[in-house]
Amino acid sequence: TPGSVVRTQWDGKEIWLRRSFELEETDLKAPHALIHHDEDAEVYLNGQRVGAWQNYTTHYVMEPLNQNFLRAVRKGKNVLAVHCRQTIGGQYIDVGIVDVVRGQAMPAVAPPEKARTELRPPAVPLVVHDPYFSVWSFDDALYEGWTRHWTGAVHGMAGLIRVDGKPMRFMGRPLDVPPQAKGAAAAKSAPAAKGDSAAKDTPPSKEQPIPDVRQLSCQVLPTRTIYRFQAGPVELSITFLTPALPDEVDVLARPVSYVIFEVQSQDGQPHQVELYFDATGELAVNTPDQPVVWQRQEAAGDPPLQLLRIGTKEQPILQKRGDDLRIDWGYLYLAVPKVQDVATVIGPADRLRKCFTAGQPLPTEDDPRQPRAVQDDWPVLACAFHLGQVGQKRETRWLMLAYDDQYSIQYLEQNLRPWWRRDGLDAPGLLRRAAEQLPKLAQRCEAFDRALMADLEKVGGPGYAPFCALAYRQALGAHKLVQGPDGQLWAFSKECFSNGCIGTVDVIYPAAPIFLLLNNQLHKAALRPVLHYAQSGRWKFPFAPHDLGTYPKANGQVYGGGEKSEENQMPVEESANMLILVAGAAKLDGHAEFAKPYWPLLDQWADYLRQKGLDPENQLCTDDFAGHLAHNVNLSAKAIVALACYAELCRMAGRDTEARSYRQLAEQFVQQWIRMADDGDHYRLAFDRPGTWSQKYNLVWDKIFALRLFPPEVVQKEIAFYKTKLNLFGLPLDNRSLYTKTDWHVWTATLADQQEDFEYLMRPVYEFVHFTLPRVPMTDWYWTHNAGRVGFQARPVIGGVFIRALADPQVWSQWARKKPSP
Template structure:
């Protein structure tokens, strides 16, 4: 993805729901960098070229100090966003400066994936044939380690094995895992800026006024003048580094540093605090940092290779616009999770419902996200499901259908959704989701053992669907913002395919009763066709007028799991009908409103019979992302006429955009 595609917000530091910072501006210097919640998590970058100071990232003044005169900018000439890498290019005063953010979220390496490290690389070269003296100033603020700016922080320094200078900041109180909720930021653990130990690199822990001093003089201030601890809002503390690149000529000169976060404990799991996955074998934070530094070159090569591979594959599968969408949302889909290890060392992969309700491990958030993880590592889907199985088999879960969630992030102590009242649950939705996810893992991993381990709840949920799934009573589905709905035809499809998914797993386990479930699903599918028929399409609900319609996105599993319960012409007829219902920015979710869900839009598009048809559905989504005035990490719920965000942002469900890669695999 290049400058021609304007992200609504650009991924910079993308590790987990807390360590997640973006640029919601066309140019990196036009605004403060921000946490995905839109709160400022500031970074500032300045270049001193032959004594002339230019700004290339963030703003020197804080949001409280808006009267500060900002330095002239080093003009941004290019932005490229690839799956795990964001690159900016700036030019001015005879040099070209490349600034690269790289978070190595490589799904085949869970230790690397879970490391809380983003690499920031600066590379400068002369573009006018002359030699130029270049220094880079960079700082990061105390905002990164607090929820609100009135919280008091302290800071310290370490040197790791004489090789790396490590500066860290954290709250005085350190309320580990005490804060749970949606619009929140971490206020425990320690934000870290790590830079190489070198005579060419100077460091300081100073303040926003010290930053202003540097912007005027080009000199790092003395840090001892600023006492600790103090509130972040009180002359905001910053950790800074000045990198002297020396005489820059035609050959590029580069240096990197690391942004990292030690969260101490990451998740509370049924009253037990758990570490991040990378800690499971006893590695300390400083050992991890040193390892990350030592592996820098190798990791950059691996990331570059992966970027090229995924971009080529996605372009071949869905065209250039699909490639752009995939490149922008890859990190978002992963970093809306936290990867930890349970007491047995097994992976637990917890999603957070960002700007939805803050729930953790929500089943109907996991379900739309799984195409990405099926493509690269089904173990992470098992990590999504393990907490649900554990909770569903506990005495605390009293229903005979699957739970919705296991708590509010980061505390996974049991479901909170709808106050656990029956009328606010999603019985058909979550049973179907868990069965389809289990069958998908079995297929794409090539192993039925995980399903075998959890056969009791899977059987209970299949039976629930068999008795209740064909014509769902009034209830919520994953699109709960649309309200309760009875006789939901798309929800019925999920139930039917969930039953067939159970049969699919029975077959692989050698269980004869699978035939009974498959026959039940086939009969239900036949009834569905006649009950939902509206001539040239299929209705929103079985009892609604023929003019009603909805995205039948759940149909996709009929193909991906080779179930073949529904006639092929159903999907073909639906997609042809959808072509006439698209608005400027995409296909609405159904006939009731003009808003859509972009994950479901791509699922429907993936059932296209031709690449051209797929691209005709994807193009309006690309236009939305490119043109929306809602400058946030990609939202999955927006209006298809105004291109305005309805709610939701930075959610993991964009992992569903990768479903076209699975479709192409099944064709190939």
């Protein structure tokens, strides 16, 4: 084997190696295997497979280890095991564990020659509707760990199948031997671990473990996640369908997902099949020590629906606010058709799961012991499907999961209803309607996914469509659609794991491309709360606000100086953001009517940028994690683009004098910007800092809105320079650090005039998505040298990755022409 240093000879077809080592700390940032293998190799830590590689290498390579490493590693003694198989030719294996830490002096790395088109999801969206009703799988296989809320807290759903009497597990870790710990606290540094001490210290059990099915595939599409499993002689397919159709707002706003099961014999013989599903009370509490109550209901229909619901006894509606929080008011619903082959019950998790695996019928009476804490015998909403003999004809069953929060958002002390409840609809009525529409919605979602994926592939090239599919439900699911005080559709975003703010302007800004592409009504819904607040009299400053409060309470800005002081505000940033965003709404409408009620605000913000925008003072911008920066070149570019957007708004409104004046001002600023920012083969980070550089992602709106402000050679020079600064997993945000932002990276790549340059710059991003750790809903702030997350996860800003579609006028026009429902 080339590059090998042989110390121990082996001549068999395979070899197992094992050694132990001690660790004082387990706070690892980016664990990798330093490995040289010939041929197939597997690495295990404390019994968990943490990496597997096929074929062979000719030298030592650094390979990221999977999520199981972070779960298996422990303080003190650890056991590392290695398995290598050889089929032909030389053979060699050597493995070490390395934690790749931050470094500054990194040479540029050319991206892969081809884009990665099959992406391992950082986390898999299952039931994702809003910041509270948001359930994911953080694992490669659906049965490798408990499903979780985006914060990392367990929101357990369990799935079991019996084939010819043999039980197998397909979701979660029900009846694990030893039991997997469920009570691990959610953490911003890593998801709760399935291998933490509560599980490790459990004594050996005499119970026989339940085998897992074998996962064949996992496909994430915009509105669907589709799993395929081999369950002995049958194949089981599970589709998590969230009908997030942007042109049907009433459907999009429904907090209802479908779980669709399809079973088919694979050996030509009939087999007896039963399915079991449950959802724990964890989905209805902030912490599992909160007491819950439950009941069953029925909804009319043909057939009728059996409804099981669970929620907290206290029902503290909109009493808490914060970032790392789950909902603890309202009710979780499980709904199934009331037919002979479906059984439902509310009861203790282990008892019901053991009944099913033992082939016994589920109890006919719900558990009467309530209220009790979720962690007290883990009450679940459960159902079982008895499919009978399943042959080559595919058998289908389905259920619905829904959440009725009753009131969703508090705005200036007024509690707002979810959009779907605005006409008095209640949960049983909602579920009845959803059940009736399932066949139509399934077809609509399949057609929507197919059309959107095709257009994303067309504009972005290989890898772009699956990348955007991973972002789709995350972006939409970080918003809540409500009926505003004015009766109109309002959308509130949450700054997930950055500070928990609600309606943050510099979150709405990067998230906007997904709405601008798919439905301008949603885009304007996100702007209305900010504009309403800014003109309410509460906001006293001559620039736009940063936020509206802390989710879910939009009772006034909390960031920086709040409503009291100009200290630590983002005046240029937010004022420019709002002008650009309002201009986007007008461009799609073809007129400026949306801006009409807000002209005094827009005039004031434009005047502020006229005075302060060209050479910004020492202040924060959206990349506030980098700290204050004076003379920020990229922020100046945003201000200039915003002034041109304001000029265009004035032109559309017939305000010709202002339109000419501000257009001329923007053009003058461009010439000054070029002169002040020029640094030879690129443009600077700050006007007064030669030898620096940064991504100029804000220039993208000049291209998308066809403003024709900056000469083409400005962008061409920047793109050529960026290509020399790539790391293995992306382009650093600027010269100060190796981290980048996922959304801004895509905006920067979209600046490229040549498709090959866009694809060249994007290939490292797809590598990041595939290898990033820890496994959480996609982060937008990560290290470009090791794909490790710096911070943030599940944020709405990931909607910004759709911006490449806006840069294709034909594709954007095609989607913009679709007639949305009210």
